[in-house]
Amino acid sequence: MNLRSPRALWTLLAFGCGTTVALSLGLTAALGLYPCHLCIFQRLLFMVLTVLFGVTAWYWPRLAGSFAALLSLPVSGSGVAAASYQSWLQAQPAGSVSCVAGDPGLIEQLVEWLGQRVPELFLATGFCESAELRIMGLSLANWALVAQTGALALAAWALWERRRPI
8 A cells, every 4th residue: 555645545544543443342341441522532533533534435535525624634633632641541640530520511412412322332431531541551541642633644744745736
């Protein structure tokens, strides 16, 4: 696969985000994990990115593909922010911080609304500061941060490269 080909790169990004969603769902079910609001929000962002990157790959370089590619930047940026915040929460001493607040914020309200409609995908049952599973020393929030940062960087690079003739 030639990653200098825009369609190949966008397809790879869509596949990577879709695989991340599948792994999230699979690990949650297989290991009995309790995803929190930020976990579910990040899962939702990976779903949205899968669609945006897929649309970009399919319609590149037409207007719909360019629009989807541009829209992927703030979506993946939001994922970087959410994963960074959750990683910070998990790095604090146990019991010193909590994601539970008096009034739910926009993320919590969205996740609660989605959880009522499709609980299999969006039901939040855990706490954001809890790192239930570590893989190679990193929590799932840390891995989400790596994946979202990679998606953001590759999407930005692909859009930047579009300016140059092929």
